[in-house]
Amino acid sequence: MSLPETWIPHRREDGELVGWIEPVGDGFVPFDLLGRPRAEAPIDWLPAEETLEEIGIGYLADIYALRVEDGGWVRARIVEVSTTDIGVKEDDFGDVGAPVSSYRVPFPIDDRLVPFADAPGAVRSAFS
Incomplete structure (x- = not known):
């Protein structure tokens, strides 16, 4: 949308x-x-x-939880926002060279991306 x-x-x-x-x-x-x-x-x-x-x-700089294809949740950061979609990447904890996955989610946002504290389950990260 x-x-x-x-x-x-x-x-x-x-x-x-x-x-x-x-x-x-x-x-x-x-x-x-x-x-x-x-x-x-x-x-x-x-x-x-x-x-x-x-x-x-x-709030765009906050930590979020992203539900990924396997149904799990990953720790994520928003990297781009537009009126067509939102760019998200796994949180690299400030290591910009770290290999992390990137994702595109729809605008307006749906329940795939929630504030970290609101994640309905365990949240994994690229460094855990």
Whole structure:
């Protein structure tokens, strides 16, 4: 899936894209750069903007868990985000020369990529 036409880009004061806002009924739903809704129900426009600005983009540098083809979970980092797909690689723990696998997952993100703390099972890494 690609970016829905109804999503309106929202940028910080410095011009950095931090997400999108979708009109829904009489309110608005903010979506982060991974395409995840960041409000449980539609909210007013200003709170939608504030939500995206408070979240920022720092979560893109967090550690994630990626469900791979064998059904297991690997420790992963996001390396690229676009409105067509998301680039992910196994966490190399800062060793940029380490041989690790890379993956492409859909945008908006689905349940294959979750914050590390939310992994529903054991998470392996390239170094364990």
